[in-house]
Amino acid sequence: MDGETQGSGALATEGTLPPTDDIRDALRGIREGAGEGTVRIIDMILNRPLDVLGMTLIEMAEAASVSDSMVIKVLKRVNLTGFQSLKIALAHSLGSPTNAIHEDLSRGDDYGTIIRKTFGANVQALLDTELTLKPELLGQAVEILSKAEKIDIYGIGSAAPIAEDAYYRLIRIGLDARISTDSHLQVTTASIANKKTAVLTISHSGSTLETLDATKLAKKAGAKVVVITGYKQSPIQQHADVVLQTRARETKFRTEAMTSRIAQLAIVDALIAALALRHYDSSLATLNTTFEALSLRRV
Template identity: 35%
Template sequence: MAPQERPGALTLLRAASPALSATERRVADWILTRPEHLLEASMLDVAQACDVSDTTVLRMCRNAGFAGFTDLKLALARDLATPMQLIHDDIADGDDPMTIARKVFARAALSLQDTVNVIDSDDFDAALDLLDGARNVLVGGVGTSGVVGQSFYQRCRRLGISCDAPQDSQVQNIHAALLGPGDLVVAISFSGETKSVVRMAEGARLAGADVLVVTGNRESHLAKTADVVLQSVSHETRNEPLAARLCQLALLDALCVAYSHRHLDEVLTRDRRAGQSIVESSF
């Protein structure tokens, strides 16, 4: 039997409205009367427009059946999107293949530029210090974020950082519970609401480890577990935000390069050894 599709965002909001509190219903009504405005609004923008707290906006989202504010925005974007936008936001019916390629690259470049523009230098310095001082590093993520995690894990190993990145989410949670002070979890989720990744980060924090979060949602459950948040930016309607993965990769690559710069001689020595092993294994 095929999985049942979740109703559209507006349908969920209308269905939930009678059971919401008065202040939550005010937020729902604001969205229902101007859904297109929500796509460009932050949670703070909505809170101010409705004269409520941002906590009320978040609570309304969850009581209406969404994981959080970002989940609501993505669901609404899909509701309002044309079929073409569900494939890619910028393509049109008459586009030839090369035009499509150029538009995909342009959107990816815009996401990367937006991401570098929102990096807070203090947060990036703090993230580097966490990585540099970690006794052990556990990397966790699922889906496309899991692919990013595996890439970061391989970079860390080549840099000489003690690192672990199990792909099974249950194993990620077990390993997180076995961490302690001086250890670091790098938790990756664009939505910041992936339950298994949130549980892993919470388990690591309970064990006394530090938590570095890479996410597109600073108001998410995952971000609230973090010592440091590095934010990626992507404006995609489709279910699998691939530009977001590029931004996550770039953020973590920048972190690795900064670490290499700090430990240049040691990293170059290890890189030569790794390169030599690749040459020898090819014969």
């Protein structure tokens, strides 16, 4: 949960506003005489509220050059229990239409409310990721995958289904790909990678040991690496040539990794579309061939 700690009963509950009508007024009230780190945190929230709404706790702490625990300490001073509480309060303060999207599930929610909140979180993940995804980075990823003789795809745990989808989509447009969702197989394929190999690694945290080790090994062997991940500063990025970042927001019952799956799929979709257009004629021919083969499997 982004390293957040639970507050005492005297603090505002998750998803509620602090006693003041405007969280920004509360922050201004504690700014005077505060230390440099606290001032940087408050100024970032006051001056860049929309950016803060799209950040994780770790990203905001890095942007303010403070620790994540210090951010939480400042938030507790204005009766917020954690970073998600800040986002909700800030959205209310701005009169933002996204405040309903940030809402967490509550015990008394009916099925209609559950649908609205769940779909809203997924929609917001897509919108946030679209704003984060830079066209030039997508272009660089397409360049790497296009030039490779073989594409190895790595993904474990919740990233495995996304890796499977990427593999299926790549072979449908005629690119030579293979998938490794087993840690031993990942290390094996990584050890025999070379300069003609491209690696597509999918890892929300960017710190899953098995995927990190395989990606590092493939890079050392000479492969070009494209990573889809949710964090700007994660261990796996040290071994990536191109990083395509997802953005997702954590709630009580849905971790960022869960919500990020829809954003990961969207990035894969964009990659496949760009690759197919790059190799238009051959992709179309392969799609037609595979479609005809699959049609024989239908009743």
